[in-house]
Amino acid sequence: MAIKTIGFSDGSLPEELMQILVRLASRWEDVNDPHLIEVKRLSGAMTNEIFEIFWPNEKVDVHHRKVLVRVYGEGVEVFFNRDDEIRTFESLSYHADDLRDPEISALIAVKMREFHSLDMPGTKTVFLWNRLRRWLRKAKSLCTLSEIKDFGLDCLGDEIQLLEKELTQDGQEIGFCHNDLQYGNIMIDEVTKSVTLIDYEYASYNPVAYDLANHFSEMAANYHTDTPHIMDYTKYPDEEERRRFIFAYLTSSGDDPCDSEVENMVQDAEKYSLANHLFWGLWGIISAYVNNIDFNYKEYARQRFQQYWLRKPKLLGPFVGPLADGQIGF
Structure with missing residues (x-):
């Protein structure tokens, strides 16, 4: 099944990372569709890129699943x-x-x-x-x-x-x-x-x-x-x-x-x-x-x-x- 990204996405995440996120969400009972992923890039980072990842849930009384993902920049091991x-x-x-x-x-x-x-x-x-x-x-x-x-x-x-x-x-x-x-x-x-x-x-x-x-x-x-x-x-x-x-x-x-x-x-x-x-x-x-x-x-x-x-x-x-x-x- 293809991964569907919705909402605001500034740039794209690597395919390998998206597959990892799908496998992660597949373990959660409150996620209806682990392939339905919303990606939001958080600005303000000058060394790495940080993304907020959501899995929408149809139940109004249940919070969306949400994680933060950091994609490391080059050379950061110096610091x-x-x-x-x-x-x-x-x-x-x-x-x-x-x-x-x-x-x-x-x-x-x-x-x-x-x-x-x-x-x-x-x-x-x-x-x-x-x-x-x-x-x-x-x-x-x-x-x-x-x-x-x-x-x-x-x-x-x-x-x-x-x-x-x-x-x-x-x-x-x-x-x-x-x-x-x-x-x-x-x-x-x-x-x-x-x-x-x-x-x-x-x-x-x-x-x-x-x-x-x-x-x-x-x-x-x-x-x-x-x-x-x-x-x-x-x-x-x-x-x-x-x-x-x-x-x-x-x-x-x-x-x-x-x-x-x-x-x-x-x-x-x-x-x-x-x-x-x-x-x-x-x-x-x-x-x-x-x-x-x-x-x-x-x-x-x-x-x-x-x-x-x-x-x-x-x-x-x-x-x-x-x-x-x-x-x-x-």
Whole structure:
């Protein structure tokens, strides 16, 4: 029997994958026709393609069967360990209900707090700094000498060391962080108004302030325009908006934080935005060489590095560590 796709389909899935989906649905008693598949491409992914798959059901009181399918892009093994990611997916599948909240007012702050509280397998140590150093080595191995100079890669080893020293604090909260909480990885069910976080390929233990910084930074992005690589930092949340988000984040677990606790986390998240700019800047350079998705990765990297040098004196002080001194050719 032929496979029939219905509804919106942006591009087609490989035939082999479609056959796997049919075999999967054949095991479910509440699917009338496993060959009747609705495919919807979810936008917002710059490394992989993600599709939402539905099997319609004639019974109005029964929800459609639905799964998410990721088709991996080329070269992504440079950024993360595939076996580690699969283990993360398997473990997170047991927490699916924990990643949902019926109250729309809770939204992402509540979900982030729940996500950070997950007890995941593996070492519970900060991954950020070693990952930055590994990506820097990879980026330098891919770039020409002129690109290394243009992007200022030779000085970023010192910058990573400086940030690790300046930002690491005794007693800082470490949690299981998503590390890529852009809007394309946040799903809201239109019926139940529950929130689900998807796409865990970069997830690891890190300071929770870093994950907050990443989410705030992603608010400057719009990946649905003709120039998705351009960041608009006028859309970066202002201090009051960040404070409200962090207050909701802290209170969602039943805490009653004082003003100083909220303010400290607001400031910590701002400082960790510097590490976030280096993280995605290096990601952009490597992606330009290993990924064939139509995205101007190098220009994206240039903007993230530019923002790093712009914000560093304001967040760490003008005399902390070396300045750019024209090392980056913007």
